Amino acid sequence: MFLLLLAAAVFVGGLIGTVGVGGILLIPALSALAGLSTHTAMGTALFSFIFTGLLGTWLFQRHGSIDWRITIPVCLGGLLCGYPGSLANAAAPAWLLDLLLGAVIIFAGVYALFPAKGGSPEYRAMKNRGNFRQKLLLLAIGGTVGFGSGLTGVGGPVLSVPLMVILGFSPLTAIATSQVIQITAALSGSAGNLAHGFIDADAAVWVTAAELVGVTVGARLAHSISQASLKKVVSVVCIVVGAFIILRACI
Numbered sequence: 524m525f526l527l528l529l530a531a532a533v534f535v536g537g538l539i540g541t542v543g544v545g546g547i548l549l550i551p552a553l554s555a556l557a558g559l560s561t562h563t564a565m566g567t568a569l570f571s572f573i574f575t576g577l578l579g580t581w582l583f584q585r586h587g588s589i590d591w592r593i594t595i596p597v598c599l600g601g602l603l604c605g606y607p608g609s610l611a612n613a614a615a616p617a618w619l620l621d622l623l624l625g626a627v628i629i630f631a632g633v634y635a636l637f638p639a640k641g642g643s644p645e646y647r648a649m650k651n652r653g654n655f656r657q658k659l660l661l662l663a664i665g666g667t668v669g670f671g672s673g674l675t676g677v678g679g680p681v682l683s684v685p686l687m688v689i690l691g692f693s694p695l696t697a698i699a700t701s702q703v704i705q706i707t708a709a710l711s712g713s714a715g716n717l718a719h720g721f722i723d724a725d726a727a728v729w730v731t732a733a734e735l736v737g738v739t740v741g742a743r744l745a746h747s748i749s750q751a752s753l754k755k756v757v758s759v760v761c762i763v764v765g766a767f768i769i770l771r772a773c774i
Contacts, residue, residue: 524555524556525556525729527554527556527706528552528556528557528726528729528730529729529730529733530733531548531549531552531556532549532552532571532729532730532731532733532734532737533733533734533736534548534735535548535549535552535734535737536575536733536734536735536736536737536738536740536741537737537740537741537744538739538741539572539575539578539579539680539702539705539734539737539738539740539741540575540582540702540737540738540739540740540741540743540744540745541741541742541744541745542684542698542741542745543680543681543683543684543685543697543698543701543751544631544634544680544685544761545680545681546568546572546575546680546681546705547624547627547628547631547681547743547761547764548628548691548760548761548764549571549734550564550565550568550624550675551564551764551767551768553567553568553730557723557726560719561620561621561624561721562570562612562613562620562719562722563677563721563722565612565620565624565716565721566609566612566713566716566717566719566721566722566723567614567721567722567723567726567727567730568730569672569673569709569712569713569716570606570713570716570722570727570731571727571730571734572672572679572705572706572708572709573705573706573709573710573713573729573733574731574734574735574736575705575734575735576679576702576703576704576705576706576709577706578735578738578739579702579703579705579738579742580702580703580706582702582738582742582743583699583702583742583745584696584738586742586743586746588695588696588698588699588746589699589700589703590696590699590700593661593692593696593700594676594699594700594703594704596658596661596662596665596699597661597662597664597665597668597683597703597704598665598703598704598706598707599662599665599707600661600662600663600664600665600666600667600668600669600691601665601667601668601669601672601679601704601707601708601711602667602669602707602708602710602711603665603666603669603671603711604665604667604669604673604711604713605665605670605672605673605707605708605709605710605711605712605714605715606673606711606712606715607668607670607673608669608670608671608672608673608674608675608711608712608715608743608769609673609674609711609712609713609714609715609716609719610673610715611670611673611674612673612674612675612712612715612716612721613715613719613721615674617648618772619767620674620770621771621772622680622769622772622773623674623675624653624675624765624768625669625765625766625767625768625769626673626765626769627671627681627682627765628681628761628762628764628765628768629761629765629766629769630685630765631671631681631685631761631765632758632759632760632761632762632765633758633762634685634688634689634758636755636758654774660690664683664686664687664690665704665707665708668682668683668686668704668708669684669685669704669707669708669711672708672709672712672713673708673712674678674710674759679701679704679705679707679708679709680698680701680702680704680705683700683701683704684697684698684701687700687701689694693769698745699732711736747761
């Protein structure tokens, strides 16, 4: 079980570094392979994303892929809303969190079925103007991502990448931004989880180390291979896992 958990963590890290959508899969792995409760699995996974975010940010910055004019407002929104999300997590029953988690995973899987598109003309025009409306949009994206991360324990990328691409940001920009928002959303959400004892320190050490290996490999792949094939694989895995979690919560 321990080796399977490490393998799952490496796989998750690889997905985080490559396509952004990946952290969601660590929670069911921690529940099934480490025997953690839903709340503790979510808290432990979210804590590990602090470190995958730090490494991912450094790797993507080396490639010049992070647009900080976009990233900073998104991260500010995530920082402000992650802690309230973790408080909502503590108050919610486990079955409801499982339903929410399953829904988020299926959403990410369905999103991954759609082909990647470049930034829309509407977004490019807004970016060129650099107006206040764009900043509010970016703050709203970050707030949604932060609250969702704190509530369900998923990392920022699984929420920020679909939202940003749907709103017209280019996939690589969305994935690069998601590496940074992992840090702020996870820090904010982990503060609440730590206060409620929802982080398993032993599991966190091992899965984080394994995830970092995956992120290193994934960041290289993100800049060298087609995103489309990887997103199809992620889609199938996410839909199957999400459906399983929802079914388990309903039984």
